[in-house]
Amino acid sequence: MSxxxxxxxxLAISAYxxxxxxxxxxxxxxxHLHRAQGGLRPNDFSEAPLPCWIxxxxxxxxxxxxxxxxxxDCRNNRLAWLGLSQDGFLEQVAAARERYGAERVALIxxxxxxSIHATETAYRRLxxxxxxxxxxxxxxxxxxxSLVAFVADALRLRGPALTVSTACSSSAKVFASAERxxxxxxxxxxxxxxxxxxxxxxxxxxxxLELVSRQPCRPFGAARDGISIGxxxxxxxxxxxxxxxQAPRLCGYGESSDAHHMSTPHxxxxxxxxxxxxxxxxxxxxxxQVDYVxxxxxxxxxxDEVEASLVTRLxxxxxxxxxxxxxxxxxxxAAGILEAAITLLSMQHDLIPGNLGGDAPDPDCGPQFAWRNxxxxxxxxxxxxxxxxxxxxxxxxxxxxxxx
Amino acid sequence: xxxxxxYVEGVGLWSPALTDFAALQACLEGGLPASTASKxxxxxxxxxxRRRAPESVLLAIEVASQAVAMxxxxxxxxxxxxxxxxxxxPITDYMCTTLARAPQELSPTRFHNSVHNxxxxxxxxxxxxxxxxxxxCAYRASFGAGLLEAAGQVVAEGxxxxxxxxxxxxxxxxxxxxxxxxPFGCALLLAPDAGPATLAQLDLAPTPASMIDSAxxxxxxAGWCKSNASAAGLPLLALLAGNGGCCRVAxxxxxxxxxxxxxx
Numbered sequence: 001m002s003x004x005x006x007x008x009x010x011l012a013i014s015a016y017x018x019x020x021x022x023x024x025x026x027x028x029x030x031x032h033l034h035r036a037q038g039g040l041r042p043n044d045f046s047e048a049p050l051p052c053w054i055x056x057x058x059x060x061x062x063x064x065x066x067x068x069x070x071x072x073d074c075r076n077n078r079l080a081w082l083g084l085s086q087d088g089f090l091e092q093v094a095a096a097r098e099r100y101g102a103e104r105v106a107l108i109x110x111x112x113x114x115s116i117h118a119t120e121t122a123y124r125r126l127x128x129x130x131x132x133x134x135x136x137x138x139x140x141x142x143x144x145x146s147l148v149a150f151v152a153d154a155l156r157l158r159g160p161a162l163t164v165s166t167a168c169s170s171s172a173k174v175f176a177s178a179e180r181x182x183x184x185x186x187x188x189x190x191x192x193x194x195x196x197x198x199x200x201x202x203x204x205x206x207x208x209l210e211l212v213s214r215q216p217c218r219p220f221g222a223a224r225d226g227i228s229i230g231x232x233x234x235x236x237x238x239x240x241x242x243x244x245x246q247a248p249r250l251c252g253y254g255e256s257s258d259a260h261h262m263s264t265p266h267x268x269x270x271x272x273x274x275x276x277x278x279x280x281x282x283x284x285x286x287x288x289q290v291d292y293v294x295x296x297x298x299x300x301x302x303x304d305e306v307e308a309s310l311v312t313r314l315x316x317x318x319x320x321x322x323x324x325x326x327x328x329x330x331x332x333x334a335a336g337i338l339e340a341a342i343t344l345l346s347m348q349h350d351l352i353p354g355n356l357g358g359d360a361p362d363p364d365c366g367p368q369f370a371w372r373n374x375x376x377x378x379x380x381x382x383x384x385x386x387x388x389x390x391x392x393x394x395x396x397x398x399x400x401x402x403x404x
Numbered sequence: 405x406x407x408x409x410x411y412v413e414g415v416g417l418w419s420p421a422l423t424d425f426a427a428l429q430a431c432l433e434g435g436l437p438a439s440t441a442s443k444x445x446x447x448x449x450x451x452x453x454r455r456r457a458p459e460s461v462l463l464a465i466e467v468a469s470q471a472v473a474m475x476x477x478x479x480x481x482x483x484x485x486x487x488x489x490x491x492x493x494p495i496t497d498y499m500c501t502t503l504a505r506a507p508q509e510l511s512p513t514r515f516h517n518s519v520h521n522x523x524x525x526x527x528x529x530x531x532x533x534x535x536x537x538x539x540x541c542a543y544r545a546s547f548g549a550g551l552l553e554a555a556g557q558v559v560a561e562g563x564x565x566x567x568x569x570x571x572x573x574x575x576x577x578x579x580x581x582x583x584x585x586x587p588f589g590c591a592l593l594l595a596p597d598a599g600p601a602t603l604a605q606l607d608l609a610p611t612p613a614s615m616i617d618s619a620x621x622x623x624x625x626a627g628w629c630k631s632n633a634s635a636a637g638l639p640l641l642a643l644l645a646g647n648g649g650c651c652r653v654a655x656x657x658x659x660x661x662x663x664x665x666x667x668x
Contacts, residue, residue: 046507103612103658112519116496119578123500126577139581143490144520145543149657158658160610162549163541165491165520173538177553180560185406186552186610200503205515207508255536257528263516274534388516389525391537 008282010251010403011179013236014244015092017083018341020232020328021055025086030345033353036373038327040216040228045198050207053216055230055329056198057082072150074118074141076111080151080195083233092237093155096189099243102158106187107148108177109163109235110170110194112333112387115146117199147195159187165333167387168296169255170194171234172336175395176253178238189243193235196333202229209263217299217330218357219323220308220365224299230329234337241403248344251380251398252285254278258390265386269306272296272384275392276314283396285380290319292352292381293368294343297323298330299357303386308365317367320374326356336385340395347378347399407609410558411668413477413601414593415644416470416568418444418463419628419635420586424470429645431625444589449530456513457526460492463589464523464570465530471591475601477564479531482593483557484566486524486539487550489633490574490582492517497576523568546571547590547636548655554594555608564595571634588632590641598668604644607664614652614660640665 017025021039022032032039041056043049060078064070069081084090096105122136140149148163160181164173171194178190206212206229213226238250256278258271265272280287293315295307304323311321324342331338346353352374355361361371379402383395415425422428423441444466446454454462464486472479490496495518502510519525521539528537542549547569554567570589574582598605621629621639629635639651640663648665655661 048507116500119496120500120503122577124504127501127504132577137581140543142578142581143541143543145489145541145546149543152657158612159656160549160552160659161542161656162553164538165541166524166537166539167519167521176536177538177556180556183560184408184556186556200507201499201515201518204503204507204510205499205512205518208510208512208515210512255538257524257534257537259528259532259534261529262522262525271534387521388519389521389539390528391521391524391539 008252010241010249011182011238012241012244012247013250013344014239014247015089016236016341016344017087017089018232018234018338019057019083019086020331020338021057021230022327024082026345029342030349032327033351036354036356038356040329046200046203050203051214052212053228054198055228055331057231069154074115076115076117076147076195076197077150079197079231079233080147081154083195083235084154089235093191096237097156100188102156104159104188105157106160106178106181106190107152107157108174108190108192109148109151110174110333110336111147111163111165112167112170112196113199113201114144115141116201117197120200155191166391167389168332168335169385169387169391169393170333170336172385172393172395173255175250176255179250182238189237189239191235191237193337194334195233196331197231202332211300213299216357217325219297219299219325220304220355220358220362220369222360222362224301224304227298227300228329230331232328232331232334232338234334234341246400248347248400249398249403252279252283252396254394256392258392260390263388265303265306269310271390271392272386273310275394279382279394279396285396287314288316290315290380290382291378292346293319293321294339294383295321295323296384296386297325299325305364308362311368312366315368319368320352320370321368322353322355322370324353336393339383343381343383343397347381347397350375350377352376407607408555408559409605409607410555410594410596411598411602412592412604412606412644413595414471414474415641416467416591417641418466419588425645428641432642432645453526453530458492458495458517460572461523461526463572463587464568465527467570467589467591468527468566468568471593472566475593477593480533481535482533482564482566483535484524484527484537485550485554487541487546487569488571489541489543489546490571491520493572493578494575497578542656544633545654545656546633548653548661552655552661558594558596562596564593567592567594569634569637571632585631588635590634590637602668604648604668605666609662610655611660611662613654613658
């Protein structure tokens with residue numbers, strides 16, 4: 001396929017990385033996927049933990065930030081730093097900064113709750129002791145931009161810097177913003193991705209909405225009864241394809257709004273199907289050309305019902321689909337980048353990850369579902385991310401061999 | 405760095421002292437602001453939604469509907485960018501206080517209203533809009549960063565985009581951290597081409613931050629700028645209300661936008 005067939009110039013994903021309950025870096029993720037071994041564990045997070053399972057990244061508490069960045073210390077920024085430090089990502093960004101200049105590398109990250117955990121901690125101290133200790137009186141960590149401001153400092157980037165916070169589609173939508181900036185010549189490269197860490201706001205918030213399962217989540221399972229919350233950080237470096245001809249490509253994206261309800265998806269998946277159609281259209285692809293779709297698949301009753309029906313309507317059985325939230329939990333604002341990374345791994349290692357947690361599948365799921373791992377060449381793949389407020393995003397990726 | 409040109413077709417504005425764009429124009433012509441509005445009317449929302457909606461949503465919806473009404477465009481077709489440095493501080497204050505005292509009592513409605521894209525959600529639901537919508541922030545540079553994102557969408561996609569930038573006043577411990585002593589919201593309807601509804605041509609040129617405070621606004625505007633991060637849009641709004649001219653707004657720690665306004 002030549003570039004001229006695209007109504008949209010694809011971008012090279014010249015580096016990427018992910019850190020989640022499956023471990024630090026891509027190798028840990030690939031290993032768990034190959035062995036079909038998930039990373040959820042009983043909730044041990046809050047002072048009085050709810051009886052549920054979580055996708056917790058081990059060792060954040062023992063991993064303070066480097067001295068020069070210590071002013072940014074909080075759980076979410078520690079997780080982001082752990083994430084940035086894997087797979088040679090820091091070195092790849094440094095090289096891009098050298099190549100293009102610090103002003104020419106945009107930074108666009110998604111997060112849902114950013115460093116709210118630090119604000120929760122400040123309030124706990126306020127309620128218990130009547131005052132917030134000095135070390136928690138840092139205005140910049142009590143703001144949703146904390147993650148991007150920290151990463152801009154850590155990577156020494158001086159270009160456009162933006163936080164996207166659209167709940168669970170946040171770190172998918174960053175790819176769209178970055179593509180536009182590069183297309184317009186506002187930047188030559190972009191670091192995209194995001195980080196969301198465990199906090200009481202989401203654990204007790206989703207619990208109040210009765211959306212949390214007491215068991216490890218079972219996406220698309222017949223008896224599924226809610227999500228498992230997880231945390232993750234992931235990043236990708238986007239450049240024009242000339243800079244990395246062998247790298248996988250971002251070849252399309254679609255964004256839409258449900259215009260239906262703040263915390264329930266549209267019953268016919270109207271917004272989701274619009275995002276998907278827009279991603280395919282930008283990429284110049286037909287549904288039958290898609291080898292794999294990493295589904296949003298949260299294990300909530302409604303999301304999975306709507307998404308399974310969308311798959312049945314749109315794709316032939318040759319398109320394989322699965323949710324990987326059974327491995328990692330729902331990492332909320334980081335789900336977009338984490339699942340983009342898993343999708344890219346699938347493409348680079350010819351592995352369709354099985355839908356963990358679907359041992360007793362919902363009978364509404366069609367023949368497209370990969371319940372177990374499958375070996376298969378993946379050249380074109382999509383990743384779905386849908387969020388509260390009816391915010392939908394779909395990303396389209398292609399291998400370099402397909403794009404050649 | 406490449407510049408961009410867009411056309412302003414509508415302006416929305418709400419703060420306790422200025423409840424629309426006409427009030428800003430009157431204020432700049434020497435009139436005293438009528439200062440006592442307490443709550444944005446947000447008349448576009450159905451009454452039950454208006455009761456449920458938090459303060460940040462009422463503020464954003466109010467300025468968004470003003471800008472769209474001025475442009476004469478159909479809200480259901482418009483892509484939108486909602487920017488806010490801190491989202492809804494009263495809700496964050498409520499959530500963190502409740503989590504510290506009795507986490508199991510957290511309100512599910514206030515939780516789903518706490519997402520940064522709550523205003524975008526309520527707006528798209530109320531207007532039946534399926535177009536892309538995003539919610540962004542960039543701390544004190546949230547206005548400029550939102551403007552860069554919105555103008556970028558206008559030029560890259562060749563479509564009009566609604567930009568909203570708004571922040572509630574601070575609340576509790578958060579007020580100590582933000583210093584936002586009053587709410588402020590503004591909105592711009594930006595289009596790719598000049599047309600009958602065009603108020604002004606707006607050129608944006610990203611440049612490295614100069615560290616020079618270029619907002620040569622008189623009181624009371626200068627004071628309002630300090631009272632809320634979203635009021636960083638006031639220098640541009642003042643040019644749109646007057647005879648055009650140039651100003652700079654921050655788009656990140658390291659980046660500014662040089663803005664040139666030509667009234668049409």
